[in-house]
Amino acid sequence: MTPGPPGEYRAVMTREEICAKVIAALANIAPELDPANLAPQAGLRDQLDLDSMDFLNFALGLHKAFGIDIPEADYRKLATLDGCVAYVAARIGG
């Protein structure tokens, strides 16, 4: 598992693109998700009724979409949509 992204992401991924991929990963877990109703700063677990297996699968989805490994200690940074986008941006941008 290689932490850190292929370099090309740095140049091409905008915040909107990251956000779209995060929402796509969420929609895989919660197909009924309506992005328009997702409050970006509210907890995802409560909004989408995610359990620990859902959350793990979501984190796995991010891992696949962005090529980043996500340590368990970082899960709390993924609590909200805004948090996810910021976290991913930092990881692939760093």
Next chain:
Amino acid sequence: MVTFVMPKLGADMTAGKLVAWCKHPGDAVARGEVIAVIETDKVNVDAESFVTGVLDRILVEAHDEWLPVGTPLAVIRVSGEAADAVEPAAATPVGPVAPTVSAVPPKATDAAERAMKSLRISPAARKRVLDLGMDPAHLTGTGPAGRITLEDVERAAAVAAPPVTAPADRQLRMREAIAAAMTRAKREIPHYYLATTIDMATALAWLDARNRERPITERLLPGALLIKATALALREVPELNGFWQDGRVQKSEAIHVGVAISLRGGGLVAPALHDADRQDLDELMRRLQDLTVRARALSLKSSEMTDPTVTITSLGERGVESVYGIIYPPQLALIGFGRIVERPWVVAGEVLARPVLTATLAGDHRATDGHRGALFLVALDRLLQEPDKL
């Protein structure tokens, strides 16, 4: 020859839809291989064959209609039988059948065949009577000289089939199925309830250390530990694992743990993790993940629906500290796990903040007494204190 019938995939199923055939006449079928896709009130199920042979004939094409459990769907020529074997003399319905309630239609017996010898009945009608397992005595012939025709048989079969209510909405149907199973459980099973609080500090510390070394694809959830510990504790108190059948306990050698999985949009299913006591934690976690994904996608295998010998519910995921479950008939016990919470806990005379978990047991008092149930919870606690041995 055996007849493959609409399987009963759990105590709460009365009818199913034949969504698709996965095999065609002439195809070889291995035991455990998927023959057809069946829609139940809850999910789509890959129905597996219980015999090895050749799919001889399909009796019902896939269509959008509820067929009662036990409806003959196909005929399978069992390995060893000649291709021109005589029509099923005593067609034995087979299918993924729930352990409790008989899913088989009345058998076409030798008696039925003998009875038909004295009847004027066309060969096609005779075959159909045997396939359907009908009593030929109740047939009225409309053919020449009162001869019983295939149409007569089909007409009688249509009348004999119990009416199946088919509310349009799956949610509603799932509610009805759960209502039926749970009402039966509360009516028939004298439940007793036990609870214990388990110190999870050791288990969680072990899990944390283990997961820290692993990539995200290989991490374990506490749920995997709980399932494994439950399965091992059931080995010590085997009379909690199995079924209440024919007025007595039928212990199961195999420990197939049903895991209650809530479905998005409501309702739940509790498919089996087979032989949970014999899987290592990584394998168990992988299977749990796969099972959860498929349950949520409403796609399970028939053996997963019919095989659980015990059920675990983990409502702690939803934030509650304890859950006292209702046993899924005809199982003997249901184990409930609450949320892992930090609480003041006394360790060696000192008050410490520890993560603790309330584990509960709902037991069938016909099968076991509280004493045995208590031994199970004590064993569960002990096993969770040594996570590296799970």
